[in-house]
Amino acid sequence: MTTKVGRPLRADAERTVRAILEAAERVLAQDPAASMERIAEExxxxxxxxxxxxxxxxxxxxxxxLAALGQVREAIEAGRPETAPPEVALHQITANVLAVKLGWRFALTRPAPEGSPAARAQEEIVHRCDTLLAKVQRAGLIRPDVDVTWARQVYYALLYQALESAEPADLDARAALVVRTLLHGIG
Amino acid sequence: MTTKVGRPLRADAERTVRAILEAAERVLAQDPAASMERIAEExxxxxxxxxxxxxxxxxxxxxxxLAALGQVREAIEAGRPETAPPEVALHQITANVLAVKLGWRFALTRPAPEGSPAARAQEEIVHRCDTLLAKVQRAGLIRPDVDVTWARQVYYALLYQALESAEPADLDARAALVVRTLLHGIG
DNA sequence: GCTAACCGCAACAGTCTTGTTGCGAATAAT
DNA sequence: ATTATTCGCAACAAGACTGTTGCGGTTAGC
Structure with missing residues (x-):
């Protein structure tokens, strides 16, 4: 259960809810133990x-x-993983997801409680990611002997790292770096 | 300042301190917000x-x-980064550090407070890591155009990921996987 | 064996946090 | 224009956690 009330919210209340979610992200990204008071203030x-x-x-x-995962989901879909050529989709999705992750660093790093809707959403995204990587593998861009799970974990790790590092500033350049490193390493 | 007393501790007190540190690691790895009470109990x-x-x-x-970083430091030195052939050192150090990280997951993930001794120790390790990677690069195992900082970040990310993933169970196999992925990617 | 260090235990103080309730003024929606 | 929603504000209850102190039995070290 996300909100307390079931009925549709008034427009101003809707805005308030968004403001709270975004403030929480900003505050908790800096201090995961921050109090509700601090979030409210922000x-x-x-x-x-x-x-x-x-x-x-x-x-x-x-x-x-949940809100953040929804945006990740949109970011993936916007990359047309089903229809676009694998390498194009991989790059596009990487850039899109990086953009979302930049704004929801805390929410997307937090481990979702077992069995929660958020956990289910996470699993669905993992599944989509695996599907994409499998497709990339069938296209010959990933060695056939590489485990898809390991591929995904490395991909996740690189996405995370690309967020932490300050450069390159350009999103597409970062995405390119991630994809290149994923596929060819640094050797 | 680490402990409260400056004078050398009695043997039993020394043991108690170690027990507390190790218990804290076990408890906080599961729940970073666990109370002192919970740690004491453990x-x-x-x-x-x-x-x-x-x-x-x-x-x-x-x-x-600090204790954990000390062990990491030992793990690095045991790999003889200065004298051993670069690829050997890289593998050995990876395996050693993985072993330490397995036991100090929480302590080594926690961001050290600015300016603290722990932060300085972290920086020193980063420096050693950069030195090693630069040597590996000079040996031709890493492309000359790759930024050492990026190399280190990817290396860190892969180390972390190798901890999270359950397999392979064997430490050397994991280290090999990390090194291979670092140098050649998965493509 | 003597002595200082160690540690369990009980009790306390103080702070911080979450979550609740009721009221009244402002405001969105019809 | 009316009405229900929204939200600030003040106050409260309850609990959790940190950190301290004093006492007394136990144990390590010489």
Whole structure:
């Protein structure tokens, strides 16, 4: 359960919820143990307002993660993994996902609680990723003997690392670096 | 400042300190927000005993990180980065560091506070790592155009990933996988 | 064996956090 | 224009956690 109320929210309330989610991301990215008070302050909102929309701290985190994963999902779909040529899709998706991850560093790093909707969303994305990588492998860009799971883990690790490192500044350049390193290493 | 007392500890106190550090690693690896009470319980010790040895929770974390970084340092030196042939050293150090990281997952993942001794130790290790990779590069195993910083980041990322993934079980096999992926990618 | 160090235990103080409730003013939606 | 929603504010309850102190029995080290 994400929000407390089921009925559709008024426009201003909707805006407030988004502001809270985004503030939470900003604050928690800096300090994962930050209090609700601190998040409320960053959102320009009273602490009680957060509790009005989210049943608990946990619920807020869940909502953040779900929102972020939704955007990752869109980022993947925008790369047309099914139809585009594998190498094009790989590059495009890498760039798109990097962009999303830049804005949702905390939410996307946090391990989702077992069995939660967020965990399911994560699994679905993992599955899509595996499908894409398998396709790339069939296209001959990945050696046939490489385990897809290991391929995905390395891909994830490189995506994460490309976020931490400051350069290159350009998103496409970063994506290219990730893909090149993934496929050919540095040797 | 790590411990509260400057004078040499009695043998049993020394043992207790080690037990606390190791218990903290086990507990915090599972739940980074675990309380001192929980850590004390795991160490088979009263909570006040922890406070007798460590001025604060922060001090305990610092001590853990320092201890772990010391072991990493030993793991690197045991690989003879200066004298052994680059590829041998790279493999050996990878295996050694993986072994240490397995036991100090939390302490080595936690970002060290700015300016702390732990931060300095981390920087020194980064420097040693860069030196090693530069040597590997001069030996022709890494392309000359690859940035050493990026090389190190990818290396770190692969080390981390090799910890998360369950297989292969054998440490040397894991190290080989890391080195191979680092140098040649998966394509 | 003497002595200082060690550690469990009980109790306490203080702070911080989460989560709740009720009221009243502002505002979106019809 | 009316009405229900929204949100700031103040206050409260409950609990968790950190850090401290004093006492007393036990144990390591000389």
């Amino acid at each position: 959102a320009g909102v009273n602490r009680t307002t957060i509790h009005r929309r989210f049943a608990s701290r946990e619920a807020l985190l869940e909502a953040m993660t | 160490a088979g010790v009263n909570r006040t005993t922890i406070h007798r040895r460590f001025a604060s929770r922060e001090a305990l974390l610092e001590a853990m990180t």
